[in-house]
Amino acid sequence: MPAAVVIPTYNESDNIRNLAEGILALPIRAHVIVVDDNSPDGTGALVDALATQEPRVHAVHRPAKLGLGTAHIAGMRQAFLLGLEPIVTMDADFSHHPRYIPGLIAGLDQNDVMIGSRYVPGGGTRFFSIQRQILSNVANAFARTALGLRATDCTAGFRAYRRPVLESLNLDSIFSNGYSFLIELLFLCQRHGWRIGEIPIIYEDRRAGKSKISKAEIYKATYTVLRLSWRRGRMKAQALRGRTGTTPY
Numbered sequence: 001m002p003a004a005v006v007i008p009t010y011n012e013s014d015n016i017r018n019l020a021e022g023i024l025a026l027p028i029r030a031h032v033i034v035v036d037d038n039s040p041d042g043t044g045a046l047v048d049a050l051a052t053q054e055p056r057v058h059a060v061h062r063p064a065k066l067g068l069g070t071a072h073i074a075g076m077r078q079a080f081l082l083g084l085e086p087i088v089t090m091d092a093d094f095s096h097h098p099r100y101i102p103g104l105i106a107g108l109d110q111n112d113v114m115i116g117s118r119y120v121p122g123g124g125t126r127f128f129s130i131q132r133q134i135l136s137n138v139a140n141a142f143a144r145t146a147l148g149l150r151a152t153d154c155t156a157g158f159r160a161y162r163r164p165v166l167e168s169l170n171l172d173s174i175f176s177n178g179y180s181f182l183i184e185l186l187f188l189c190q191r192h193g194w195r196i197g198e199i200p201i202i203y204e205d206r207r208a209g210k211s212k213i214s215k216a217e218i219y220k221a222t223y224t225v226l227r228l229s230w231r232r233g234r235m236k237a238q239a240l241r242g243r244t245g246t247t248p249y
């Protein structure tokens with residue numbers, strides 16, 4: 001079965017053509033699904049034009065900027081409809097280089113989810129500002145400690161999922177719609193007992209265009225982690241009550 005490479009876009013007209021061509025030139029069978037949120041710079045029309053020339057390119061259009069998380073879900077659903085698997089997700093701005101896609105997919109032989117990680121040996125960042133590095137490190141340390149996540153890069157959107165993993169999760173129940181969706185989805189994958197592996201990647205700063213991450217996303221991510229951590233604590237307490245027949249309080 002060909003793989004689906006899901007790419008959410010908002011104002012990525014300077015990147016998307018090169019990226020789609022780079023993916024289609026890889027020595028693997030893959031389709032590209034771009035989820036565009038009515039980008040003012042015409043990314044959506046560009047993808048439509050690509051799709052008329054190349055049947056392995058698909059466009060999903062949404063009416064407005066509805067967030068990274070829901071864009072990932074829309075792309076995953078489109079992959080299900082097209083019968084594609086496994087499902088890879090990545091950013092459009094070349095921070096996630098297509099050369100890593102075959103390695104991510106190969107890792108699914110032993111794992112159910114694969115992450116392109118900056119924090120395993122061999123991984124790292126290039127041209128990434130010190131502020132962004134600190135933010136990324138703090139966000140990962142917080143998510144790992146508060147949620148018991150075992151992966152080293154919990155905020156990375158460069159992943160490959162076996163299709164049954166995504167079908168086993170209730171994607172509609174995911175409450176984060178923005179960047180923290182990535183933490184929530186990883187939390188659900190680990191809680192369901194799916195095997196999660198990582199390969200090193202070098203994350204480069206975006207080649208063109210502007211970042212869409214805002215301060216609000218940082219507050220939302222903190223809220224997501226605290227909310228999931230509370231849920232995790234409640235589940236642990238319930239499990240303990242079930243075992244002992246008494247309340248742990």
Ligand SMILES: Nc1nc2c(ncn2[C@@H]2O[C@H](COP(=O)(O)OP(=O)(O)OP(=O)(O)O)[C@@H](O)[C@H]2O)c(=O)[nH]1
Nearest residue numbers: 008009010035037066067068071091092206211212
């Ligand atoms: N469809 C959709 N795509 C989005 C939205 N927000 C961000 N994206 C895309 O999601 C990917 C990640 O966004 P970026 O702005 O690169 O975020 P980032 O990588 O954390 O920030 P930089 O390092 O500054 O690039 C890019 O492909 C964006 O175009 C959104 O609301 N809707």
Ligand SMILES: [Mg+2]
Nearest residue numbers: 091093095206
């Ligand atoms: Mg980026």
